[in-house]
Amino acid sequence: MYPILLSTPWFNIYAYGLLIAAGYTLGTIWILHEAKKDALNTEAIFDMLIIQLIVGICGSRLLFLLEYTPDKLTFSDFFAFEQGGLTFYGAVISSFIFDLLYLKVRKLPFWRVMDCIGFGLPLGIMLARLGCFFNGCCYGTACNYPWGVEFTHAGPGLHHPTQLYESASGLLIFIAMQWFKPLRRNYGEAFLASMSLYGLFRFFIEFFRAENPQVFMGLKLSQLIAIGAIFFSGIAWRLIIKQHKHRIMPDTATVNLEQNQE
Numbered sequence: 001m002y003p004i005l006l007s008t009p010w011f012n013i014y015a016y017g018l019l020i021a022a023g024y025t026l027g028t029i030w031i032l033h034e035a036k037k038d039a040l041n042t043e044a045i046f047d048m049l050i051i052q053l054i055v056g057i058c059g060s061r062l063l064f065l066l067e068y069t070p071d072k073l074t075f076s077d078f079f080a081f082e083q084g085g086l087t088f089y090g091a092v093i094s095s096f097i098f099d100l101l102y103l104k105v106r107k108l109p110f111w112r113v114m115d116c117i118g119f120g121l122p123l124g125i126m127l128a129r130l131g132c133f134f135n136g137c138c139y140g141t142a143c144n145y146p147w148g149v150e151f152t153h154a155g156p157g158l159h160h161p162t163q164l165y166e167s168a169s170g171l172l173i174f175i176a177m178q179w180f181k182p183l184r185r186n187y188g189e190a191f192l193a194s195m196s197l198y199g200l201f202r203f204f205i206e207f208f209r210a211e212n213p214q215v216f217m218g219l220k221l222s223q224l225i226a227i228g229a230i231f232f233s234g235i236a237w238r239l240i241i242k243q244h245k246h247r248i249m250p251d252t253a254t255v256n257l258e259q260n261q262e
Contacts, residue, residue: 003135019131024053027124034116041106045113048102052095059094060086068213088125089225092195111188111246118191119177125170125198133163140165140208160208169201186246192233199226199233 005013028049035045064087099117103110132138139151140160148158177194184190203226206212212220240246 005134015134016131016137019134020128023124023127023131026127027120030120030123031116034119035113038112038116040113040116041108044106044108045116048099048106048113051102052098055098056091056095057086060088060090063087063090063093087222088128089222089229092229093225109187111186111191111240114191115184115187115189118194119174119181121194122170122174122177122198126167126174129163129167129170133161133167138163138166139210141210143208154210159210162205162208162210165205165208166201169198169205173197173201185248186240187248188240188246189237192237192240196230196233199229202226 002015005015005018007013028046031049032042032046035042099114100110103113129138136151136153139149139154140162142154142157143160144158145160147161149161150157151159173194176197177190180190180193184193203223206220206223206226209220209222212222215221216224
């Protein structure tokens with residue numbers, strides 16, 4: 001593994017931090033690209049994404065401490081980022097709540113903006129998980145497959161490179177979203193589809209993750225959140241369909257003009 005990409009007498013450049021920053025930057029660029037094409041207020045969305053970065057890191061740190069070391073949930077340990085410890089779903093949940101409030105205050109269309117995020121977020125996942133791979137964290141269980149990797153913190157032998165599995169899933173979701181974009185009928189469907197696909201991939205990848213503890217019926221917290229994300233997305237999708245204000249494509253159902261004239 002290569003946790004430190006560049007070491008100097010004055011500072012070190014860590015692969016984990018660099019690739020997470022690169023992932024967020026690439027995702028932000030693509031989100032703003034989609035927002036501009038949709039004639040949205042890109043300046044307001046950019047401000048949201050900058051603040052969301054801080055909110056997401058704090059939410060990610062909080063969920064990590066709750067899941068792995070609840071006894072260390074203190075002010076000093078919370079801000080000890082140099083010790084590592086961030087959870088993706090913590091960032092997603094806290095960012096979603098923040099976006100909901102922010103977009104309401106700025107009076108921007110929530111689901112239209114969230115669709116832009118749904119298109120760009122998978123790119124961020126793709127790069128960020130490469131940072132986990134180079135850092136040697138988030139590794140998988142032991143395996144004997146040709147693509148198995150030795151991780152310093154995992155002990156001797158080959159292990160599933162689950163970081164690469166997630167990185168590949170991010171790329172696949174991004175490609176799927178590009179295919180799905182002209183097919184969506186309502187705003188919000190792209191974001192919900194993106195979250196559902198990630199939840200599906202993450203649910204199965206977690207079976208190969210080594211360090212995540214089981215919390216309920218043999219399932220890990222990330223798997224339970226993945227199930228919740230898919231369930232929530234399904235309910236939200238049905239609600240969006242019923243609200244014509246979110247419509248992108250017109251209804252194709254036939255209309256009885258004679259009945260309307262009566």
